[in-house]
Amino acid sequence: MQKLKDFAHGALVPVLLLLLWEAGSRLGLFSEVLLPSPTAVAIKWWAYLLPGQPQEAGQSYLAWLFSGELPHDAYSSLFRVITGFLIGAGLALPFGLLMGASPRIYDLFNPLMQILRPIPPIAYIPLAILWFGLGNPPSFFLIAIGAFFPVLMNTIAGVRQVDGIFLRAARNLGASQWTMFTRVILPAATPYILAGVRIGIGTAFIVVIVSEMIAVNDGLGFRILEAREFMWSDKIIAGMITIGLLGLAIDTGVSRLNNHLLRWHRGLEH
Template sequence: MKKLQSFAQGTLVPVLVLIVWEACSRAGLFSEVVLPAPSAVAIKWWHYLLPAQPQEAGQSWLAWALSGELPHDTWSSLYRVVVGFLIGAGLALPLGLLMGANARMYTLFNPLVQILRPIPPIAYIPLAILWFGLGNPPSFFLIAIGAFFPVLMNTIAGVRQVDGIYIRAAKNLGVGAWSMFTRVMLPAATPYILAGVRIGIGTAFIVVIVSEMIAVNDGLGFRILEAREFMWSDKIIAGMITIGLLGLAIDTAVSRLNNHLLRWHRGLEH
């Protein structure tokens, strides 16, 4: 009952926005080219979801449905996000643990990190195309950069801010350096690391849309740019809504994974 009430409260504002939007569109306050009605967007989204060609004989309904533009574009974008994020996070996590646990390594690498960190991934687009050409590789590169720094900085912060009480208690018990790192520092830093993972995935999803407008010929970003060329505002908004729903689903999944992995953390409510 409580979850149902929370869901109803969460959907109240979006529903009101849709009602006002539909009423203004039907009243002619907006041009259909500039801002189509939600009903028109919903129709276009449905057409975007299903394939245009008729179902072939012997083809299953599921395979036919998934051959539409929207499932294909969604899968392409999600694939790039996952691969790029794994590359970026896979490089950031060990470096962040090393910089957080070793003061000398932190002093050595931190100046370079602080120089590169403010540079937005979009600024790397010319280099990405020059180095990797077109297709998925430049997208992977840009997404990896977008995911790298949130994971890196949160990992460093998590390791460096481990409560000194834990470290002193472990030393008094005779814990060695490796056990200190794996059994004390790493678990204590896990909430920070998972927060960085959540931010990194969100950043990766933003970057993938930009990269698809530049270097590839499929994906949600590419389809939005294509719709702009033909002034298909309804398809643009349909693509944007799809991006929002997919981002919400990813963030919800990561949030639940965090809650599951941090069951022991006293700050979480069960």
């Protein structure tokens, strides 16, 4: 009952806004071409979601059900985000651990990182196309860069803030360098690292949409840009809402993972 109440409370503002929008459209306040009504968007979204072709012989029902344009685009975008993120974070994590743990390595690489970090991933687009041509590789590259720095910076900070008392306790128990790293420093830095992961995924999600506007011919970013050329603003908005839902789903997933991995952490309710 309480849950239902909370939900109703949270839904109040969005629903009110939708009603106003719908009413405005029906009264002819907005141009139908520039801002279609929410019902028009919903109808378009549904059509975009449904399979475009009739079920082929031999095709499984499930494959057919997800053969529509929207599921295909969402899958393509998600695939790029995950691949790019895994590359970026996969490089940032060990590198950040090293830089955080060793002042020598930190001093060696920090100036370079400080110069590269402020360059927005978007600024790499021309280079990405020159280096990787068209298709998925430039997107992977751009997304990896977007995810790399947040994860790197947070991993370094996480390692550096590890309380010396844990290191002393572990040394007293006879821990080797390797054990110290894997069983003490890494878990102690996890709250910071996960915060970096969350920011990194957020950045990856921004970058994927932009990168799809330049070098590929599917994905949500491509689709909304394509829709603009035909003045399909209902499709643009449907695509944007899908991006929002996908982002929400990813963030919820990461947040769940966060709560599970940090169930030992103070101040976390689960």
